[in-house]
Amino acid sequence: LAGIAEEVRMRAASFLNGLTFVVAAATAACNNPFSSDDDGTRIRLRNASTFELTAVTFAPGTSRVEFERIRPAEVTPYSDVASAYSYGYLDVRVNGERRQLQPIDYVGERPIGSGRFTYVITIDAATRKPQRAARARRLSAPDDRDAFRIAAVDLTGRSSSATGSGWAARVCSFASDPQPAPDPRSRFVMSDHRFRLLADARWRIAISLTAVMVAIYFGFILLIAYNKPLMGRLLTRGLSVGVLLGALVIVSSWVLTWVYVRWANTHYDEGLDEVRRAGGGR
Amino acid sequence: MTMTVFLQAATQQAPAAAPVTRIGEPNVVAMIFFFAFIAITLAITYWAARRTRTTEEFYAAGRTITPAQNGMALAGDYMSAASFLGIAGLVSTTGFDGLIYSTGWLVGWPVVLFLIAEPLRNLGKYTFADVVAARLRQTPVRIAAAVGTLSTVIFYLIAQMVGAGGLIRLMFGLQYETAIAIVGAAMLAYVLFGGMIATTWVQIVKAGLLLGGAALLAIMVLAKFGMNPLALFAAAADRYGAAVLAPGKLVAAPLDAISLGMALMFGTAGLPHILMRFYTVPDARAARTSVFYATGLIGFFYLMTFVLGFGAMVLVGPDAIRAVDKGGNMAAPLLAEVLGGTPFLGFIAAVAFATILAVVAGLTLSGAAALSHDLWVNVVRHGEADSREQLRVARAATVALGVIAVLLGILFKGQNVAYMVSLAFAIAASGNFPALVLSIFWKRCTTEGVVSSMVIGTGATLLLIWLSPTIQVDILKHASAWFPLKNPALVTIPLSFAVGVLVSLAKRDQPASDGFAATERRMHVGTTGD
Numbered sequence: 035l036a037g038i039a040e041e042v043r044m045r046a047a048s049f050l051n052g053l054t055f056v057v058a059a060a061t062a063a064c065n066n067p068f069s070s071d072d073d074g075t076r077i078r079l080r081n082a083s084t085f086e087l088t089a090v091t092f093a094p095g096t097s098r099v100e101f102e103r104i105r106p107a108e109v110t111p112y113s114d115v116a117s118a119y120s121y122g123y124l125d126v127r128v129n130g131e132r133r134q135l136q137p138i139d140y141v142g143e144r145p146i147g148s149g150r151f152t153y154v155i156t157i158d159a160a161t162r163k164p165q166r167a168a169r170a171r172r173l174s175a176p177d178d179r180d181a182f183r184i185a186a187v188d189l190t191g192r193s194s195s196a197t198g199s200g201w202a203a204r205v206c207s208f209a210s211d212p213q214p215a216p217d218p219r220s221r222f223v224m225s226d227h228r229f230r231l232l233a234d235a236r237w238r239i240a241i242s243l244t245a246v247m248v249a250i251y252f253g254f255i256l257l258i259a260y261n262k263p264l265m266g267r268l269l270t271r272g273l274s275v276g277v278l279l280g281a282l283v284i285v286s287s288w289v290l291t292w293v294y295v296r297w298a299n300t301h302y303d304e305g306l307d308e309v310r311r312a313g314g315g316r
Numbered sequence: 317m318t319m320t321v322f323l324q325a326a327t328q329q330a331p332a333a334a335p336v337t338r339i340g341e342p343n344v345v346a347m348i349f350f351f352a353f354i355a356i357t358l359a360i361t362y363w364a365a366r367r368t369r370t371t372e373e374f375y376a377a378g379r380t381i382t383p384a385q386n387g388m389a390l391a392g393d394y395m396s397a398a399s400f401l402g403i404a405g406l407v408s409t410t411g412f413d414g415l416i417y418s419t420g421w422l423v424g425w426p427v428v429l430f431l432i433a434e435p436l437r438n439l440g441k442y443t444f445a446d447v448v449a450a451r452l453r454q455t456p457v458r459i460a461a462a463v464g465t466l467s468t469v470i471f472y473l474i475a476q477m478v479g480a481g482g483l484i485r486l487m488f489g490l491q492y493e494t495a496i497a498i499v500g501a502a503m504l505a506y507v508l509f510g511g512m513i514a515t516t517w518v519q520i521v522k523a524g525l526l527l528g529g530a531a532l533l534a535i536m537v538l539a540k541f542g543m544n545p546l547a548l549f550a551a552a553a554d555r556y557g558a559a560v561l562a563p564g565k566l567v568a569a570p571l572d573a574i575s576l577g578m579a580l581m582f583g584t585a586g587l588p589h590i591l592m593r594f595y596t597v598p599d600a601r602a603a604r605t606s607v608f609y610a611t612g613l614i615g616f617f618y619l620m621t622f623v624l625g626f627g628a629m630v631l632v633g634p635d636a637i638r639a640v641d642k643g644g645n646m647a648a649p650l651l652a653e654v655l656g657g658t659p660f661l662g663f664i665a666a667v668a669f670a671t672i673l674a675v676v677a678g679l680t681l682s683g684a685a686a687l688s689h690d691l692w693v694n695v696v697r698h699g700e701a702d703s704r705e706q707l708r709v710a711r712a713a714t715v716a717l718g719v720i721a722v723l724l725g726i727l728f729k730g731q732n733v734a735y736m737v738s739l740a741f742a743i744a745a746s747g748n749f750p751a752l753v754l755s756i757f758w759k760r761c762t763t764e765g766v767v768s769s770m771v772i773g774t775g776a777t778l779l780l781i782w783l784s785p786t787i788q789v790d791i792l793k794h795a796s797a798w799f800p801l802k803n804p805a806l807v808t809i810p811l812s813f814a815v816g817v818l819v820s821l822a823k824r825d826q827p828a829s830d831g832f833a834a835t836e837r838r839m840h841v842g843t844t845g846d
Contacts, residue, residue, distance in 0.1 A: 233840055237757065240431055244430045244431060247423060247427060247430075248581070250423075251419070251423040251577060251581060256574075258573070259574075260570065262562065262563045265563050266412075266558070266562025266563065268558065271546065271550045272545075272548070272550030272552075272553060272561075273546050273549060273561075274561035276412050276561065277412060277415065277549065277561055281622070283419040284422055284619055287422050287425060287611060287615055288611060288615055291429050291607065291608050291612075292608070294426075294429055298434075298604055299601075306840060309840075309841060
């Protein structure tokens with residue numbers, strides 16, 4: 035028995051200190067087998083990183099909590115919230131730089147229910163990645179957001195040419211009282227769930243945009259086939275409806291690709307980063 | 317379609333050149349530009365050859381191409397001489413009807429972006445068969461995919477080669493066989509020694525020349541109309557009637573138009589030489605961005621064809637254009653001659669030539685990848701071939717394809733090979749595209765389902781093209797055709813999907829559906845975790 039207890043403790047310890055801290059005994063939190071009191075949901079934050087966090091705003095759902103400062107290893111007092119999910123929005127300053135962690139949505143999630151919960155904030159050190167990938171990433175950066183993400187890698191004092199998506203804060207929850215032995219599978223379960231949402235969103239968007247493109251182009255062809263007089267009508271000198279619509283088909287191709295790239299560069303990529311950090315790259 | 321017109325004309329005997337133009341006479345400027353292009357691209361090949369030691373470098377340029385570069389190269393691969401010369405010619409002689417094609421050639425790109433580009437990059441290595449075979453049984457899938465790839469590539473190659481020969485004879489006065497041999501030799505040099513790195517850079521140079529040349533031409537046209545395209549269109553309408561701005565006879569049969577539209581829209585997402593380009597970038601995000609650039613560039617190019625076509629109509633005149641070439645394919649060069657004299661004509665002619673050369677190189681490389689990576693390495697050797705052997709086989713396949721392309725080009729001399737391009741697009745759309753979509757997105761799809769979808773999609777396309785009016789009436793001079801549509805995509809794309817779905821549902825393939833979760837994850841997340 036003692037051996038088992040020891041092993042559980044070691045597993046818990048190695049898990050918490052491990053490379054991927056993405057702790058989240060999310061199943062535990064979601065199914066909430068530990069909630070014993072009916073006091074409502076009480077949450078607190080633990081700073082498991084080596085950085086001092088300032089101007090902290092955390093919102094695991096509609097409610098939010100704010101703290102001026104959380105030192106490394108510090109645990110905040112509990113706050114009452116109306117409801118909370120197993121992850122949330124985080125806005126924080128690290129080394130004076132503002133960082134945000136924006137969850138995609140809570141679709142399909144259940145609130146963690148009543149009980150006491152501690153969210154653990156961890157910050158990954160920037161990992162070095164192959165130079166090539168970094169270069170492409172920077173070149174492909176369509177706006178400042180991505181350039182910034184790379185440029186701002188340096189949370190650990192390494193040179194700023196260190197690459198990768200440097201900001202890797204994770205906010206995860208686990209039931210704090212009593213503290214369960216984390217199940218190593220749980221992070222995969224959580225990552226699976228997030229992944230499912232993301233993959234479904236990607237599929238929905240791809241299909242809808244394809245359908246729009248098909249409708250636009252074949253609408254154009256059918257108009258030409260069945261309503262030639264309309265297409266030949268002059269809107270102004272030198273411009274017929276047909277010529278205008280033809281140009282608009284090209285423009286709409288641009289717009290649709292822009293819409294997709296815009297969505298993918300923000301929501302999809304951030305979701306993928308989360309899934310990867312949560313062990314999705316297995 | 318556009319290509320149709322272009323090739324038809326190019327393979328007809330050139331009528332005696334009208335006295336107003338120097339087209340068809342040896343053009344010093346054209347020769348200088350042309351040899352400058354060859355010299356530059358060979359220099360690139362020499363530089364690339366020293367960076368082409370592994371299979372990854374040969375097939376995928378070591379995955380070092382940036383999104384912007386790949387966007388240019390994609391545009392280069394796609395904007396063939398047919399687009400440039402054919403659409404401009406069609407617009408200049410028929411007006412609005414030509415514009416229908418300008419739009420049709422672009423709309424496949426958003427589909428590539430939404431459905432194919434990123435999954436392809438994450439799931440595959442060198443060919444699209446990698447993706448289809450990701451969780452299915454390798455051997456049957458790869459054989460079927462190689463058949464689809466090679467059919468597409470061969471038909472596309474023949475059309476390009478025959479078109480090149482005719483075009484070069486028209487422009488430079490070179491002999492048909494000489495022209496074909498030059499194209500074959502230059503292309504072989506690029507692919508054989510420089511692999512994907514050289515091919516990519518040839519595409520980039522060519523795309524730059526083509527976009528630059530077309531833009532220069534368009535600006536020179538617009539300068540004559542106060543930089544107002546509407547003034548240009550109005551001038552065309554004043555001279556040749558308002559009908560030039562309205563649909564004419566081209567879309568007489570709506571079903572034909574829809575069928576062709578389907579082939580173009582979904583065929584782009586199944587063209588092996590286009591798909592292969594997504595492996596040259598570091599990750600899926602770069603693949604995504606490169607399609608974005610490519611769509612922008614290609615759309616911009618097709619918008620310019622509006623101006624070039626109507627410009628040629630007004631400044632050269634449809635009759636003068638038809639006097640040089642019945643299909644109107646010399647509209648853009650003639651326009652260049654009117655606006656910039658013989659030197660500009662030479663420049664545009666050289667650009668058109670470079671265009672063909674680059675497209676042929678891309679096609680050959682993708683065909684060689686199917687032969688060596690899919691058939692030799694994965695079917696014959698069961699994936700047990702080392703890098704050196706793979707490269708040797710890939711180069712041998714390149715030479716074989718190059719020789720075949722030249723021989724077929726000479727064999728098909730004087731033939732109307734127009735149907736071959738619609739065939740290439742239709743096979744890509746009905747043989748390759750459904751298999752890709754089913755294997756990427758549908759958990760229940762099975763090896764048997766995907767293979768029968770590819771085989772029946774390709775086979776039905778070949779059969780229906782054979783039974784179509786294009787072959788039966790136009791070529792074999794029969795009174796009527798069995799199959800009413802010129803392009804079979806309207807029938808064969810749904811057929812291919814239906815076969816894939818029904819056969820998959822008929823028998824469960826447990827390993828395939830078990831593998832779906834892991835494949836799906838890899839499709840989104842990628843392999844490296846990057």
